[in-house]
Amino acid sequence: MNREIAVVAFAQTDHRRTSEELSEVEMLMPVLHEVLARTGLKTSDIGFTCSGSSDYLAGRAFSFTLALDGVGAWPPIAESHVEMDGAWALYEAWTKLLTGDADTALVYSYGKSSPGSLRDVLTRQLDPYYVAPLWPDSVALAALQAQALIDAGDTDEPALASVAARSRTDATANSHAQLRGSVPQGDYVVRPLRTGDCPPIGDGAAAVILAAGERARELCDRPAWIRGIDHRIEAHSLGVRDLTDSPSTRFAAEKAGAFQRPVDTAELHAPFTSQEVVLRKALKLGDGVRVNPSGGALAANPVMAAGLIRIGEAAARVHRGESDRALAHATSGPCLQQNLVAVLEGDPR
Amino acid sequence: MPEVLKAPLTVEFPFTRSLGPVQSAFLTGLRERVVLGVRTGHGRTLVPPVEYDPVTAEEIHDLVEVAPTGTVTTWAWNHAPRRDQPLDTPFAWVLVRLDGADTALLHALDAPGPDAVHTGMRVRIRWAEERSGAITDIACFEPHDGDPVQAAGHSGVFTNPVTGIVAPARLDYTYSPGRAQTAYINALAEHRNVGERCPSCRKVYVPPRGACPTCGLATVEQVEVGPHGTVTTFCIVNIKAKNLDIEVPYVYAHIALDGAGLALHGRIGGIPYDQVRMGLRVEPVWTEGARYPDHYRPTGEADADYDTYRELL
Numbered sequence: 001m002n003r004e005i006a007v008v009a010f011a012q013t014d015h016r017r018t019s020e021e022l023s024e025v026e027m028l029m030p031v032l033h034e035v036l037a038r039t040g041l042k043t044s045d046i047g048f049t050c051s052g053s054s055d056y057l058a059g060r061a062f063s064f065t066l067a068l069d070g071v072g073a074w075p076p077i078a079e080s081h082v083e084m085d086g087a088w089a090l091y092e093a094w095t096k097l098l099t100g101d102a103d104t105a106l107v108y109s110y111g112k113s114s115p116g117s118l119r120d121v122l123t124r125q126l127d128p129y130y131v132a133p134l135w136p137d138s139v140a141l142a143a144l145q146a147q148a149l150i151d152a153g154d155t156d157e158p159a160l161a162s163v164a165a166r167s168r169t170d171a172t173a174n175s176h177a178q179l180r181g182s183v184p185q186g187d188y189v190v191r192p193l194r195t196g197d198c199p200p201i202g203d204g205a206a207a208v209i210l211a212a213g214e215r216a217r218e219l220c221d222r223p224a225w226i227r228g229i230d231h232r233i234e235a236h237s238l239g240v241r242d243l244t245d246s247p248s249t250r251f252a253a254e255k256a257g258a259f260q261r262p263v264d265t266a267e268l269h270a271p272f273t274s275q276e277v278v279l280r281k282a283l284k285l286g287d288g289v290r291v292n293p294s295g296g297a298l299a300a301n302p303v304m305a306a307g308l309i310r311i312g313e314a315a316a317r318v319h320r321g322e323s324d325r326a327l328a329h330a331t332s333g334p335c336l337q338q339n340l341v342a343v344l345e346g347d348p349r
Numbered sequence: 350m351p352e353v354l355k356a357p358l359t360v361e362f363p364f365t366r367s368l369g370p371v372q373s374a375f376l377t378g379l380r381e382r383v384v385l386g387v388r389t390g391h392g393r394t395l396v397p398p399v400e401y402d403p404v405t406a407e408e409i410h411d412l413v414e415v416a417p418t419g420t421v422t423t424w425a426w427n428h429a430p431r432r433d434q435p436l437d438t439p440f441a442w443v444l445v446r447l448d449g450a451d452t453a454l455l456h457a458l459d460a461p462g463p464d465a466v467h468t469g470m471r472v473r474i475r476w477a478e479e480r481s482g483a484i485t486d487i488a489c490f491e492p493h494d495g496d497p498v499q500a501a502g503h504s505g506v507f508t509n510p511v512t513g514i515v516a517p518a519r520l521d522y523t524y525s526p527g528r529a530q531t532a533y534i535n536a537l538a539e540h541r542n543v544g545e546r547c548p549s550c551r552k553v554y555v556p557p558r559g560a561c562p563t564c565g566l567a568t569v570e571q572v573e574v575g576p577h578g579t580v581t582t583f584c585i586v587n588i589k590a591k592n593l594d595i596e597v598p599y600v601y602a603h604i605a606l607d608g609a610g611l612a613l614h615g616r617i618g619g620i621p622y623d624q625v626r627m628g629l630r631v632e633p634v635w636t637e638g639a640r641y642p643d644h645y646r647p648t649g650e651a652d653a654d655y656d657t658y659r660e661l662l
Contacts, residue, residue: 021527021528022559025559026527029559058524059358066558068562069565072565116522116523120431120432124518124520128366129368129376130455130484132516134456135434136434144443148468190426190427191463192425236403237403238444238453238455239452239453239455240395240452
């Protein structure tokens with residue numbers, strides 16, 4: 001079945017270090033309402049709902065079921081959840097729309113990192129036999145990758161600092177960003193990565209509405225058509241991989257059609273400066289491509305939502321006529337373990 | 350808005366995991382100070398070894414001993430070790446390709462400082478004094494000046510192989526229940542039950558969770574309900590819970606407080622268990638200093654008519 005599917009609306013919270021005064025559903029609900037209001041749709045108009053989150057972040061079992069209160073899930077709706085970034089929830093919703101079972105989908109994701117210690121929480125996603133018992137935190141694993149890039153001559157500390165500075169400067173135009181403007185590179189967190197090379201830790205949520213065919217044109221002046229979307233994963237053992245490259249990203253991009261024509265914009269989910277170096281190489285992005293005009297994950301990285309936000313930001317630029325063909329990338333796991341690439345296009349102007 | 354409630358929350362599990370044949374041989378080997386890799390169909394030796402070829406996905410089991418010495422392929426200096434990491438003094442995280450292996454193993458390197466560490470440096474395993482068949486049987490790596498140590502060619506067959514690991518995991522959180530539940534809990538401490546009303550369908554949620562699950566809207570209007578209520582349904586509990594000082598049998602009931610749009614639950618006391626019935630009118634019983642009712646007891650009012658609570662079952 002060949003159906004055209006587009007992102008027709010996007011909304012996100014302001015991302016903040018803590019949202020302790022709000023429960024997850026209280027944090028999420030304004031974003032759900034905003035994205036519905038942009039299309040004029042009501043909850044009951046939505047054909048399929050899919051969300052992404054992780055109970056490990058806030059330490060709350062089955063928190064996604066409580067988050068469903070914000071959707072208006074009663075009487076029962078067609079709904080699914082992935083224990084992954086919302087970009088993968090969007091992938092599931094896209095396949096659902098492809099089948100023709102639904103014409104519209106609501107995709108949302110949220111993450112509250114503030115109740116726990118994120119660096120430690122993320123160790124629990126690692127190989128439980130050989131790696132997790134050593135508790136290598138997320139910054140340490142990214143630092144191993146950064147050092148491998150430096151050793152390979154792919155980057156150096158000043159180049160990483162310039163990625164950080166460009167991202168936070170671009171984020172000054174993004175009112176939702178958590179870190180923007182002039183941010184000092186700071187001291188080493190885990191050498192060679194400094195504070196400035198790492199993403200801010202914070203809470204946030206995002207939502208997207210997908211629609212198929214003519215329905216998309218009714219709901220949005222300039223839909224961001226998903227021309228291709230694919231996700232791939234690396235071998236799970238870090239020591240088997242070449243950490244300076246991301247074949248899974250390249251493969252996903254190829255399958256998504258990213259290399260058929262150049263893109264003008266790329267929203268890359270690179271939580272660490274060094275990971276942008278890897279992704280630019282894997283995606284063969286030239287100097288003419290506008291990378292992370294939103295500031296990217298270095299400006300706001302609500303875990304489980306930051307990947308969906310990349311798709312949303314890329315789509316929003318298409319909606320606003322600021323991009324005609326954009327690439328959006330999402331990642332999950334240590335050192336760019338799993339990667340999703342989507343190619344979005346606007347109708348010719 | 351009053352101060353947000355917060356409380357420490359610790360999530361702790363001892364994860365018990367069984368091992369496949371290759372993992373079992375590798376971890377048993379560490380117990381015996383032997384490092385085993387696994388050979389793939391293409392002749393590569395993977396350390397740490399896995400059960401399936403990461404390229405072809407074929408099952409692999411050809412074990413081969415490698416040396417306890419190797420070369421650092423990348424590193425990162427950790428000046429502030431965190432709880433449960435291999436060393437409690439500053440150390441380098443390293444990926445090490447052991448002599449005889451084609452892939453690298455993640456562990457810690459004990460070195461005096463970052464200036465003493467570089468990619469390509471030679472290191473050797475420092476064994477833990479007490480070993481049980483776990484990755485932590487390698488205490489860490491340490492710098493190695495000498496020649497490569499030859500592997501002895503172990504067969505990979507051991508007496509008393511380990512077949513599983515127990516991996517404790519603990520995460521510490523600070524729980525905060527959010528605006529609606531904070532307001533509910535604070536009111537409860539004052540012996541008041543305060544729900545929230547949906548602005549659209551007008552239903553009053555007790556306890557409130559901040560959203561109406563039917564309408565998907567925020568509930569903000571606070572509504573005091575009760576204190577009296579009606580038993581809508583109940584069960585008789587005959588199993589004595591551990592550490593619970595309540596005699597069985599007792600009755601646990603759904604109670605629709607007057608004005609509430611749904612029932613909450615609580616224990617019924619002050620009446621023999623076999624006289625509790627649907628429609629029984631009850632009120633909360635508070636004990637000194639408690640933040641929530643200890644139980645509910647009959648008010649003595651006439652039973653509620655079924656039609657008054659049929660939608661609240």
